[in-house]
Amino acid sequence: MTDYPPLTLHVPEPAVRPGGHPDFSNVPIPEAGSVDRPEVDADPASMRKLAYSIIRVLNRDGEAVGPWAGSLSDDELLQGLRDMMTLRAFDARMQMAQRQGKTSFYMQHMGEEGVSCAFQKALLPGDMNFPTYRQAGLLIASGYPLVDMMCQIYSNERDPLKGRQLPVLYSAKENGFFSISGNLATQYIQAVGWAMASAIKNDTKIAAAWIGDGSTAESDFHAALVFASTYKAPVVLNIVNNQWAISTFQGIARGGSGTFAARGLGFGLPALRVDGNDFLAVHAVAKWAAERARRNLGATMIEYVTYRVGAHSSSDDPSAYRPKTESDAWPLGDPIIRLKNHLIVRGVWSEERHKQSEAEVLDTVITAQKEAERHGTLHAGGRPSARDMFEGVYAEMPPHLRRQRQQAGV
Amino acid sequence: MPRKTMIEAIRDGMDVMMERDDNVVVFGEDVGFFGGVFRATQGLQAKYGKSRCFDAPISELGIVGSAVGMAAYGLRPCVEIQFADYMYPAYDQIVSEAARMRYRSNGQFTCPMVVRMPTGGGIFGGQTHSQSPEALFTHVAGLKTVMPSNPSDAKGLLISAIEDPDPVIFLEPKRLYNGPFDGHHERPVTPWSKHELGEVADGYYTIPLGKAAIRRVGSAITVLAYGTMVYVAEAAANETGIDAEIIDLRSLVPLDIEAIEASVRKTGRCIVVHEATLTSGFGAELSALVQETCFYHLEAPVARVAGWDTPYPHAQEWDYFPGPSRVGQALLNAMEP
Numbered sequence: 001m002t003d004y005p006p007l008t009l010h011v012p013e014p015a016v017r018p019g020g021h022p023d024f025s026n027v028p029i030p031e032a033g034s035v036d037r038p039e040v041d042a043d044p045a046s047m048r049k050l051a052y053s054i055i056r057v058l059n060r061d062g063e064a065v066g067p068w069a070g071s072l073s074d075d076e077l078l079q080g081l082r083d084m085m086t087l088r089a090f091d092a093r094m095q096m097a098q099r100q101g102k103t104s105f106y107m108q109h110m111g112e113e114g115v116s117c118a119f120q121k122a123l124l125p126g127d128m129n130f131p132t133y134r135q136a137g138l139l140i141a142s143g144y145p146l147v148d149m150m151c152q153i154y155s156n157e158r159d160p161l162k163g164r165q166l167p168v169l170y171s172a173k174e175n176g177f178f179s180i181s182g183n184l185a186t187q188y189i190q191a192v193g194w195a196m197a198s199a200i201k202n203d204t205k206i207a208a209a210w211i212g213d214g215s216t217a218e219s220d221f222h223a224a225l226v227f228a229s230t231y232k233a234p235v236v237l238n239i240v241n242n243q244w245a246i247s248t249f250q251g252i253a254r255g256g257s258g259t260f261a262a263r264g265l266g267f268g269l270p271a272l273r274v275d276g277n278d279f280l281a282v283h284a285v286a287k288w289a290a291e292r293a294r295r296n297l298g299a300t301m302i303e304y305v306t307y308r309v310g311a312h313s314s315s316d317d318p319s320a321y322r323p324k325t326e327s328d329a330w331p332l333g334d335p336i337i338r339l340k341n342h343l344i345v346r347g348v349w350s351e352e353r354h355k356q357s358e359a360e361v362l363d364t365v366i367t368a369q370k371e372a373e374r375h376g377t378l379h380a381g382g383r384p385s386a387r388d389m390f391e392g393v394y395a396e397m398p399p400h401l402r403r404q405r406q407q408a409g410v
Numbered sequence: 411m412p413r414k415t416m417i418e419a420i421r422d423g424m425d426v427m428m429e430r431d432d433n434v435v436v437f438g439e440d441v442g443f444f445g446g447v448f449r450a451t452q453g454l455q456a457k458y459g460k461s462r463c464f465d466a467p468i469s470e471l472g473i474v475g476s477a478v479g480m481a482a483y484g485l486r487p488c489v490e491i492q493f494a495d496y497m498y499p500a501y502d503q504i505v506s507e508a509a510r511m512r513y514r515s516n517g518q519f520t521c522p523m524v525v526r527m528p529t530g531g532g533i534f535g536g537q538t539h540s541q542s543p544e545a546l547f548t549h550v551a552g553l554k555t556v557m558p559s560n561p562s563d564a565k566g567l568l569i570s571a572i573e574d575p576d577p578v579i580f581l582e583p584k585r586l587y588n589g590p591f592d593g594h595h596e597r598p599v600t601p602w603s604k605h606e607l608g609e610v611a612d613g614y615y616t617i618p619l620g621k622a623a624i625r626r627v628g629s630a631i632t633v634l635a636y637g638t639m640v641y642v643a644e645a646a647a648n649e650t651g652i653d654a655e656i657i658d659l660r661s662l663v664p665l666d667i668e669a670i671e672a673s674v675r676k677t678g679r680c681i682v683v684h685e686a687t688l689t690s691g692f693g694a695e696l697s698a699l700v701q702e703t704c705f706y707h708l709e710a711p712v713a714r715v716a717g718w719d720t721p722y723p724h725a726q727e728w729d730y731f732p733g734p735s736r737v738g739q740a741l742l743n744a745m746e747p
Contacts, residue, residue, distance in 0.1 A: 130479070161516045171515040178482065179515035183506040189472055190507065193479025200435060200461045200485065207479070219499065223472030230467055392513045393552050395520070395575035398620065398664035 014249035018319060022329035029331050032059035032278075033066020040292040044270040051261040051271035054305055057280040062341035068284040074348045076121060080279055081343060083120075083141045084113035084336050085358060089365045090136070090146060091310075094153055097369070098167075098314045102377035103153050105167045107133050111309030111327065114279045114335030115240055117141045119208065122286035123176060126205045130178045130191035133168050134240065135210055142175040146365060150372035157382030158375035164388070185211055185218035188237070192227045195235035195293070206234040206293040214245020216260055217253040225301075229267040232298035236289040237264065239301065240276065242308035247321040264301030276306030277335040280342070305332065386410040413608040415601070417587045419561035420450050420526070423568035424488060426614050428458050431486060434572060436463045438473055438490030438526075447492060448528060448587060474500035474525060478507050481523045481577075488572050494527035494581060495538040501546070508577040509552030524571045528584040529557070530638055530685050531722055532591060532731050535584075540722040542637075542686035547579045548662050548695065554619055555662040557581040559640040560590070560607035563660055566617030574619060583637035591638055592645035593733035620664035624673070628655035631679040631744055634670060634696050636660065639683045639732065646737035652745055662692055670696070671703050678709040679744050683737055688716040709747075715740045 016022055035055045038047045057069045064070065072080070091108040098106040109116070116137030123129070129138050139149060151158040153167040161171060171179035178187060178194075191209030198205045211221060216239060228235055239260045243250050254260060264271030270292070274285045282304060289300035309327040311318050318324075343349030376382035390397065390405040397405070414422065427434045436451055442465035445452030455463040466473045470491055477487035491497045497504070504525065511521040531540030547555040556571055556578055558564035564582065571578035585591045589601040602608030625640055630653040633643045640658045647654035655673050659666065674680045680700050682693040693714040700712050715732045723730055 128483075161514065164516065165514050169514070171518050173515070173518040179511065179519050181507060181510075181514070183502060186475065186503060186507050189475030189503075190479035190482065193476030194483045195479075196476060197435075197480040197483035197485045200480075201483075219471055220475060220503075223467075223469045223475060226467045226469060227472050227476050392517055394554075395512065399667065400664065 012249070012251035012255070014251065014322065016323055016326070018321065018323055020323055022323045022326040024329055024331050027331060030054050030056065032056040033069070035066070035068070037067035037288070040288055040295065041297055044268055047270055048265055051265055051273055052258055054273050054275050055281050055285055056275040056278050057284060058278045058338050058342050062338070062345040064280050064342060068281055071284040071287050072121065072280065074346065077279070077339065077343060078348065080117055080121065080141070081336065081339050081349070082357065082361065083117040083137060084279070084339065085361045086146070086365065087113045087117065087137050087140050088336065089361050090140070090149070093365050093369055094150070095314060097153070097377070101379065102373070103155070103167050104378055106153065106314045107168050107312070108310035109134055109136060111330070111334065112240060112242055112276065112306050113137055114282055114339070115276045115304045115306060118279045118282035119238070119286045121283055122290045123208065126176070127208065128176050128178055128191070128194055128205065129208045129210065130187035130194070131180060131210045132187070132212055132215070133180055134212065136168065136170070139170060139172060139175060139177055142177070144172050144175045144177070146368035147371045150369055151375055154372060154375070154377045155384065156372070156376030157384060158372070159384055162388040162391075163384035184215040185220035188224040189220045189227060192224045192233045192235050192299070195233040196227070196231050199231070199234055204294065206236065206290060208236045208238060210238045210240065212245060213239065213241040213243065213250040213260055214248060214253050216263065225264065225267040225269065228299035229269055232296070234293035234296065235299045236286065236293060237269070237299055237301045239303045240306060241303050242306050244308045244312070244322070246312045246316060259303060261301055261303035269299055269301045271301040271303070273303045273305060275332055276304030277332040277338060279335055279339045307332065411609040411611055413603045414561050414610040415588050415608070416558070416561045416564050416582070417448055417450050419565040419610045420568055420582065421452060421454070422610060423565040423572070424451065424454060425457070427488070427569055427572045428454065428462060430614065433485045434462070434488060435480065435485055436488050437466050439466055439468055439492050441465060441490050446490065448584065450490070450526070470496055470500035471503055474503040474508065477523050478503055478511065478521055481521045482511065482519045486522050486572055488524040488526065491525060491527045493539050494529035494543050495541045497525070497527055497543065504547070504553070504577070504579070505550050509550050512576065513552060520575060521577045522575050523577045524568070524580050525577070526580045526582060529581040530583040530585050531727070532585040532593070532595070532638060534724060534727050535722070536724040537721045542684065542717070544581055544662055545686060545690060545692045548692050552576065553663065554578045555581065556619060556660065557583065557637045557662065558660060559583065559586060559637055559658050561602055561610045562607050563617055563623070565610055566615050567619065567660060569614065570616045570619050573616070578619070581637070585638045590641045592641040593731065594645065595728055617660070619661045620666055622660055622666035622669040623658045624655060624669070625658045626654065626656040628653040628677065630654060630677055631681065631741060632657060632670070632673040632677045633741070634659060634680065634682045635684070636662065637685065639685060642732065642734050642737055643683055645734040646741055649734055650738045650741050652741045654741060667699060667703065670700065674700055674704040675707045678707050680704070680708070681713045681715060681740050681744050683715040683732060685717050685732065687719050688714060689719050691716055710744045713740050713744050
């Protein structure tokens with residue numbers, strides 16, 4: 001017999017479910033410009049509060065304010081806007097292509113365009129991203145051809161990966177974009193290893209690791225933090241907190257920790273939390289972390305606070321688990337509109353030019369799509385050969401695979 | 411030629427490759443300053459520095475996962491998992507990442523990496539210091555799986571593994587680290603210094619992956635074995651007087667099917683022996699291959715002698731371990747008309 005009441009299991013629930021009224025009033029959003037910008041060589045212990053705040057540059061009037069402002073020129077910002085618009089248009093076309101049966105699968109970035117497009121601008125040639133399946137902005141911002149991306153999605157005869165990989169699991173070494181795996185979080189520790197290799201070789205290149213909020217629960221995440229901390233690896237550890245892991249709200253992965261960034265604190269890593277829909281803030285923080293890595297000061301953890309506006313994938317229907325209008329209530333807004341407004345305030349952009357640019361971007365994407373489709377789509381036109389299926393398992397095909405290839409008649 | 415233990419030969423193999431190739435790095439738990447719990451990396455950190463040979467946190471997935479990243483960068487990591495029994499946390503990185511890197515990236519990224527793992531039983535290691543998980547690797551497309559049975563092979567195969575452009579699982583039978591073992595646990599152990607296969611050439615040499623070695627030439631029956639079971643099979647052949655031909659496979663994937671075929675076509679009989687558990691073990695693959703390729707030459711069913719389908723026990727070590735009497739009985743059974 002005991003005097004204690006029966007124990008009960010705590011299972012976190014999102015504040016609102018379908019049919020409910022979206023409410024983010026419990027999400028504290030600091031004023032733009034209100035968070036300090038420490039020196040890159042500051043002691044991680046001195047900046048612990050950055051893991052619990054949100055670094056923001058763009059204020060409600062579209063002005064860039066505070067210590068994190070000013071890391072990009074007009075031209076760089078205009079290019080950034082174009083990159084985000086290209087990614088959004090690309091997403092829309094590929095989502096439609098999936099619905100038309102031209103490919104089996106697609107995953108959109110709606111609402112998260114700012115994170116990857118801005119981050120890429122903090123890297124130098126030779127640096128390596130270890131992305132998840134939702135960072136195609138890294139590719140677009142690095143100038144990777146849209147046609148090649150589409151050919152991968154279509155698994156056609158020009159697919160750089162020969163039809164072996166699911167759509168959107170790109171690989172583009174020359175663009176510093178590591179091969180995407182379907183297995184979540186695996187690339188996080190690999191990024192740390194790549195960065196360790198750069199340090200072992202006394203190189204100057206750095207790595208960037210990427211993970212979503214849900215996947216931080218994977219063991220690889222924790223291994224990566226241990227190794228990054230132990231070896232002071234030159235890596236930027238990015239967490240894209242878009243609030244959702246398919247149907248699971250971020251509280252399931254986060255548990256009792258205040259924020260995902262705070263996970264880094266226990267490992268002695270500087271941990272910053274940033275407005276993921278603020279292109280300027282994302283870039284400034286990324287640049288800070290990259291600078292820290294390049295100066296051999298070690299790894300930095302960054303949590304990008306954003307919202308997954310679209311469905312998880314072309315196989316998902318979010319209305320089954322969250323209110324349809326939840327994204328409209330998201331307090332950090334839309335990264336494209338916010339940067340557009342800032343550029344207008346800055347005097348280098350206008351509504352007219354934006355409309356014109358939208359048309360140009362769409363035209364570029366459609367032209368690329370037509371070119372890609374000339375090389376085939378999943379079920380029609382040119383496709384990789386069955387022979388390609390047997391190649392590349394090993395550098396040299398071993399006898400047993402040669403026999404199987406012969407049996408397959410290719 | 412100098413005689414060395416298998417441990418010394420393995421260390422020698424890493425030493426040779428670290429000397430030849432700046433991109434070879436060695437790390438794992440207790441591998442650096444201490445030189446490894448089995449002494450396989452002793453002296454390497456002192457000789458090559460902490461950036462080439464270093465201690466790792468106790469995280470198998472971290473060790474293998476970071477090595478995958480290093481290999482993608484262009485290094486040639488040769489990492490250690492302290493016991494094969496502890497590789498499971500790294501299994502996702504091995505199967506989903508290392509093995510598929512070349513294929514899924516169409517050769518943009520590759521994984522020239524060796525994962526060394528002490529393996530096998532016969533040492534009163536109980537459930538978590540005795541396992542033989544080779545079938546969990548041979549089943550994975552993109553991996554090569556190797557297991558030496560003597561010091562000379564261990565060094566030559568390890569050098570080949572480190573030079574190989576693809577990931578290699580290098581299983582080291584820890585029962586053989588200090589001397590050959592034929593399963594006669596009641597007898598004193600012979601050290602490698604008293605065995606001709608303890609002769610290890612100095613410097614660089616390789617033994618190709620995918621090539622078996624015939625340890626005992628015979629005409630009556632073919633025994634397919636690897637690791638410790640090579641010596642058990644030899645003892646069983648000698649004790650039963652059966653003229654068995656014993657093939658030490660050395661490399662499980664790629665497999666020297668030609669050597670196997672040639673032998674079984676000659677003898678007309680075959681048994682497969684391994685320490686690992688029976689069901690879905692690598693012996694099933696070997697048995698199926700022999701049946702497929704040598705059916706018209708077979709005069710008896712292909713038999714398997716393996717560990718029982720139980721976890722590896724402690725007190726019942728010698729009831730579990732497929733020793734010379736069990737292998738000998740299988741030889742006798744297979745020879746019946």
